[in-house]
Amino acid sequence: MMTEIALNVLDVAENSVRAGAALIRISVFADTRADRMEIVIEDNGCGMTPEQIRQVEDPFFTTRKTRKVGLGVPFFKYSAQCTGGNFKITSQVGQGTRVTAVYVLSSIDRMPLGDMPGIIHTLITFNTHIDFVYTYSVDGRGFTLDTRQVKEILEGLPLDTPEVSSYIEAFLKENTREADQDVRL
Numbered sequence: 001m002m003t004e005i006a007l008n009v010l011d012v013a014e015n016s017v018r019a020g021a022a023l024i025r026i027s028v029f030a031d032t033r034a035d036r037m038e039i040v041i042e043d044n045g046c047g048m049t050p051e052q053i054r055q056v057e058d059p060f061f062t063t064r065k066t067r068k069v070g071l072g073v074p075f076f077k078y079s080a081q082c083t084g085g086n087f088k089i090t091s092q093v094g095q096g097t098r099v100t101a102v103y104v105l106s107s108i109d110r111m112p113l114g115d116m117p118g119i120i121h122t123l124i125t126f127n128t129h130i131d132f133v134y135t136y137s138v139d140g141r142g143f144t145l146d147t148r149q150v151k152e153i154l155e156g157l158p159l160d161t162p163e164v165s166s167y168i169e170a171f172l173k174e175n176t177r178e179a180d181q182d183v184r185l
Contacts (some may be wrong), residue, residue, distance in 0.1 A: 003037065005103070008079060011072030012041045012099050013123050015056075017130060019045025019124035021096065024123075027135040028116060030185055034103045036085075037113070037185065042098040048091040056089065058134025078102055105185075113185040117172035122147070124168060125160045136176055138183050143175040 009026060016024045021043035048056065051096040056073050077087040080101040091097035105108050120134045123145055131151075135144045147159060150168070157164060 003065075004112050005042040005079060005101075006114030006119045007117045008101070009039060009075035009116070010075060010119045010123070015072065016041065016043035016045050016097070017123075017127055019043060019047070019097065020132060021045035021129045025133045025135075026120065026123075027056075028113070028133075028137070030105065030138045030183065032105060032139055032183055037105050039075070039101045039103075040098065041051070042096065044096040045099055046092040047095050048089075049093055053089050053091055075087075077153060079111055083110040097117065115168065119174050120172055121169045123164070125165045128159045134172075136179055138179045138181070138185065141179045141181065143179065145171065145175075 013024055013026060023041070023044050025042040025181040027036070027040045027042075028038075055131045056078060060072070073089070076099070076174060080087045080103050085102040086108055087102070088100045089097065090100075116136065120132070124132050131146075131148045133144065133148075136142050145168070148158065150164075159165065161167065
């Protein structure tokens with residue numbers, strides 16, 4: 001089991017990268033009054049058949065050649081369901097995949113969200129050929145970072161340039177802190 005939810009997000013987003021996605025949307029929506037947190041990872045990659053969806057939820061199936069099991073999606077599913085939440089994958093071949101995990105915030109079994117700014121920063125700077133849209137919201141306070149807009153402003157300056165990378169990292173951390181206020185996810 002992974003120690004924080006952000007690592008599950010990283011694993012699923014890496015699946016999107018391997019699926020040939022040109023655009024990956026990652027959203028975290030927390031509503032403390034509703035006692036709920038929803039995480040959605042959506043891509044426009046190659047998509048999956050219904051049989052592949054069943055297989056990807058099986059911990060003893062993987063398409064990787066480097067190991068014999070694929071635990072990322074099953075762990076993500078388990079982490080949501082053990083809080084009383086739910087998990088769903090929808091996909092269409094040639095159009096992409098959407099993974100949704102819903103958590104009960106107050107559940108004693110809920111892992112901490114973890115370092116989402118660090119995970120998003122890593123995804124962006126190590127996959128500059130892919131566009132990311134990251135939305136983070138806690139009780140209606142939040143922000144969106146869209147790398148397509150950043151690339152347009154930078155007029156071709158790569159996102160993994162040290163100055164740009166540092167700016168993205170600081171932007172993510174500062175805006176997450178503002179959205180969180182006194183809430184501990």
